[in-house]
Amino acid sequence: MRDWAKTLRRASFRGVPFWVDMDDHSGGKRLARHEYAGGRTTYLEEMGLATPAYDVTAYLLGDLSDAQARALEVACNAAGPGRLVLPMDGGQLAYVEGFRRSRFKDQRGYIAFTFTAIPAGNTPGAILGLGDVTAAVLDNLTAAGGAFGGWF
Template sequence: MRDWTKTLRRASFRGVSFWVEAEDLAGGKRLARHEYAGGRTTYLEEMGLATPDFSVTAYLVGDDSDARAILLTQAAQTPGPGRLVLPMDRGQMAYVEGFRRSRSRDRAGYIAFDFTAIPLSTSGGSMLGVADMTTAVLSNLSGASAGFGGFF
């Protein structure tokens, strides 16, 4: 049997990591319904695929959750698409359409985010943005400096 706790990815958007409580994918086809007066049948016209979207309930927890909440808010408001990684899906470029941050008095250190992400289409433009590259480089500098420090 598969051990899900060992195979799930850490979720992130534009390099800001978070935990996922729940996520839903919505998609399908666009259908035009042609209903005629006095008719008893409906003609369905397929109009292509509907734009898919992910509804994600994310959360931050820990001593630095307030600082990471600011980073996640900034990542969601940065223009253009960013790299979205969800625990069971491969990373992909997506736009955050809207988000809601929730905090409560009795859950200090726990910050919830609900957001909707629209995947970037597969037709071109799915490159990492400057904010994604900057986050990736800066997050790895501390590890690199610790590694080089061992040589001296």
């Protein structure tokens, strides 16, 4: 049986880590429905693929959650795409379309962060930032260290 706790990745955007409460992926096809007066059938015309999106409810927790929330906000507002890593998906370049930060008076140290990410796809010239490269390298080093440690 799969050990989910060991296979889930640490979530991050542009190297800023966070925990994920929920992520929702949407996509599909764009369809034009041609309905005619008095008709009993609809002609469907495929218009290509719909733009995929990830709606993510992230959270930050702990004594430094306010600083982490500010770092995540800066990462979301940075120009261009950034590396998005979700627990069950590999890293990919994505744009953050919009975000919302929520704090609750009875949950001090817990900050919810909801955002919509649009995958960059095959955007030519997309450049990873320093935080993205650092996170990718550290993720691989951690994975390699864990595998190496399992040998002994």
